[in-house]
Amino acid sequence: MSAPTTWTVPEVRAALDARKISARELVKDFYARIEKRNPELNIFLALSPERAYAQADKIDAAIAAGDALPTLAGVPVAIKDVISTHGIPTTCGSRILQGYRPPYDATAVERLERSGAIILGKTNCDEFAMGSSNENSSYGPVRNPVAPDHVPGGSSGGSAAAVAANLSVAALGTDTGGSIRQPGSFCGVPALNPSYGRVSRYGLIAYASSLDRIGPLTRTVRDAAMVMSVIAGRDPRDSTSASVPVPDYAAGLKQSLHGLRIGIPDDYFGEGIDPEVRKKVEAGIALLEKLGCRRISIRMPNTDYAIAAYYIIATAEASSNLARYDGVRYGPRVPGATLIETYQKTRGRGFGAEVKRRIVLGTYVLSAGYYDAYYLKGQKVRTLIARDFRDAFQKVDAIVTPTSPVPAFRLGERTANPLQMYLADIYTVTGSLAGVPGISVPSGKTSAGLPVGLQIYGPAFGEDRVLQIAHAFEQAGGNDL
Amino acid sequence: MKISKEDVLKVAALANLELSDAEVDSYRGHLDDILTYIEKLNEVDTSNVEPLAQVVAAAEDDSALREDVVVRADVITEVLPGAPDPEAPYFRVPRVIEK
Numbered sequence: 320m321s322a323p324t325t326w327t328v329p330e331v332r333a334a335l336d337a338r339k340i341s342a343r344e345l346v347k348d349f350y351a352r353i354e355k356r357n358p359e360l361n362i363f364l365a366l367s368p369e370r371a372y373a374q375a376d377k378i379d380a381a382i383a384a385g386d387a388l389p390t391l392a393g394v395p396v397a398i399k400d401v402i403s404t405h406g407i408p409t410t411c412g413s414r415i416l417q418g419y420r421p422p423y424d425a426t427a428v429e430r431l432e433r434s435g436a437i438i439l440g441k442t443n444c445d446e447f448a449m450g451s452s453n454e455n456s457s458y459g460p461v462r463n464p465v466a467p468d469h470v471p472g473g474s475s476g477g478s479a480a481a482v483a484a485n486l487s488v489a490a491l492g493t494d495t496g497g498s499i500r501q502p503g504s505f506c507g508v509p510a511l512n513p514s515y516g517r518v519s520r521y522g523l524i525a526y527a528s529s530l531d532r533i534g535p536l537t538r539t540v541r542d543a544a545m546v547m548s549v550i551a552g553r554d555p556r557d558s559t560s561a562s563v564p565v566p567d568y569a570a571g572l573k574q575s576l577h578g579l580r581i582g583i584p585d586d587y588f589g590e591g592i593d594p595e596v597r598k599k600v601e602a603g604i605a606l607l608e609k610l611g612c613r614r615i616s617i618r619m620p621n622t623d624y625a626i627a628a629y630y631i632i633a634t635a636e637a638s639s640n641l642a643r644y645d646g647v648r649y650g651p652r653v654p655g656a657t658l659i660e661t662y663q664k665t666r667g668r669g670f671g672a673e674v675k676r677r678i679v680l681g682t683y684v685l686s687a688g689y690y691d692a693y694y695l696k697g698q699k700v701r702t703l704i705a706r707d708f709r710d711a712f713q714k715v716d717a718i719v720t721p722t723s724p725v726p727a728f729r730l731g732e733r734t735a736n737p738l739q740m741y742l743a744d745i746y747t748v749t750g751s752l753a754g755v756p757g758i759s760v761p762s763g764k765t766s767a768g769l770p771v772g773l774q775i776y777g778p779a780f781g782e783d784r785v786l787q788i789a790h791a792f793e794q795a796g797g798n799d800l
Numbered sequence: 801m802k803i804s805k806e807d808v809l810k811v812a813a814l815a816n817l818e819l820s821d822a823e824v825d826s827y828r829g830h831l832d833d834i835l836t837y838i839e840k841l842n843e844v845d846t847s848n849v850e851p852l853a854q855v856v857a858a859a860e861d862d863s864a865l866r867e868d869v870v871v872r873a874d875v876i877t878e879v880l881p882g883a884p885d886p887e888a889p890y891f892r893v894p895r896v897i898e899k
Contacts, residue, residue, distance in 0.1 A: 418882065419882055420878075420882055422873075422875035422878040422879050423875070515855045515856065516855075516856050529853060529854055529855070555866055559854070559856050561856065621844070623840070624840065624841055624843075624844055626837075627837060627838040627840055627841050628841065630834065630838070631838060638815060642815075642816075645816065646884055647883070647884070647891050647893055648879070648882075648883055648891055649879075649882050649883060649884075650884070651884060652884035652885065654894070655894070656894075657894060658893055658894045658895075658896050659816065661893070661894055662816040663816050663817060663818040664818050666815075666816055666817050666818070667817050667818030667819060667820075668818070670817070672823070675817060675819065675823065675827070676827055676830055676831075678815050678817060679808060679811050679812060679815065679817070679827055679831065680831055680834060680835075682811045682814050682815040683803070683807070683811045683831065683835075686811065686814060693838065695851055696841050696842075696846065697841065698851030698852055698853055699844075699846035699849040699850070699851050699852075700841055700844055700846065700849075701851070701852040702846075702849050702850055702851065702852040703844065703846070703849060705852055705855065737830050737833075737834070738830070738833045738834055738837055741834075752852075753855065754855030754856075779855070
């Protein structure tokens with residue numbers, strides 16, 4: 320049979336129900352696609368065919384027996400390489416974890432599989448999720464399927480590219496300062512960063528624990544809603560996961576946007592934004608108004624300080640989290656004369672340039688004499704940024720911004736200046752610091768054909784609202800603006 | 801210049817990182833840029849502001865509490881083969897204590 324190029328979650332289900340394709344055939348088709356495209360795009364770091372076919376056979380047996388199927392039955396998914404998968408190599412895009420096979424699954428992975436999803440393999444990313452272009456992977460950069468001489472964004476670039484290139488129906492990414500939303504925007508797919516605490520971080524290999532989150536990248540907003548209902552919820556193995564009840568996100572999508580107040584922060588449309596991105600986002604806001612939203616101008620006065628606060632807090636937490644990679648329990652060891660020398664050599668050679676840069680910065684801001692001036696100051700400014708969001712949500716139901724000030728750039732174009740790369744995270748780090756959910760939804764393309772993302776922020780645990788707005792936007796032709 | 805070559809070396813030692821001379825030079829420059837940029841936080845008056853370490857709402861505080869139950873992980877046989885120098889049931893490291 321000739322399979323269609325694109326599949327959404329409901330389309331997979333309909334085809335399985337109608338016996339047009341078996342789960343095994345679907346998996347086989349996806350591996351054939353991967354084999355064809357991966358050498359060029361470098362999206363997958365590891366494939367897990369044994370596990371995928373075993374799961375497919377279980378689904379096919381359930382269909383044959385006439386059993387009720389779980390919500391994601393037969394849906395091929397890709398998992399970012401910073402998320403633990405039992406027995407499947409998990410490297411975080413780093414040499415220091417080369418060959419590591421986790422002894423357990425992350426909760427999000429376990430829940431996906433329990434709901435019938437099929438794990439195809441692990442996606443490439445910036446090393447330990449540190450980067451905005453995927454060029455910090457130790458295994459070479461991913462190429463953007465929309466424009467292969469461009470970056471896919473980062474750090475979940477492989478997950479975004481896997482969905483954009485139709486090499487998986489859905490993918491899990493992780494977001495610390497924009498790492499789900501920005502690659503979603505660069506590759507032209509919906510990408511949701513849920514509220515902090517909404518999805519268990521158990522099995523997510525830590526970068527910055529107070530900021531890290533797991534979320535979906537999908538072909539449609541409805542697919543993101545369906546994946547969210549599966550992966551969200553309290554997990555006793557992550558003490559920061561919240562007990563807030565998980566709604567059926569897909570069921571809430573059909574509500575009208577009429578009368579919803581959307582806040583447009585003037586502070587997000589200042590200098591530095593690409594004129595074409597601005598034009599597409601303005602057109603997106605106009606479309607939301609046409610759908611019944613009321614546009615309200617708001618101020619978020621501490622936005623300008625978000626990058627500085629973020630890079631203090633994230634690197635400080637990273638310097639602590641990454642202390643565990645020392646060549647003792649996993650990964651290759653570079654022997655030295657003493658134990659300390661073994662640590663130093665293993666870490667010096669195992670980590671790439673950006674990771675070392677952030678460890679040095681994070682260690683510096685935490686070191687004696689500088690803690691108050693940097694780390695404590697950063698945390699206080701974080702309070703003010705969270706307050707900006709809290710105040711805004713007194714007046715509006717959602718906040719609409721660009722996802723990134725620029726569209727995808729060319730490979731190698733921005734690697735020389737790390738600070739310049741950091742500054743482009745401005746629209747996403749704010750929500751990361753505040754802990755609120757944000758979705759990037761495709762909002763047309765630039766004249767060069769590069770996707771633009773519109774970001775919708777909601778209040779904490781307001782995933783239902785951001786999904787509802789993003790869905791209406793998508794259905795009204797938001798991506799053809 | 802906010803940060804010297806010696807500062808980078810000191811921090812690298814704290815973090816157990818071996819850096820080449822070229823890396824020390826390049827990181828010194830980058831860190832200087834970044835720390836200079838971070839100085840803009842001094843424009844913000846935070847004298848009456850509490851630090852925010854964690855966004856999980858206060859109402860969720862009880863969620864961190866659970867019964868202290870022992871659960872066997874039983875992962876040694878799976879974990880050891882991935883270690884660079886295993887000797888069951890231990891991870892072996894270079895000698896730390898002098899004879």
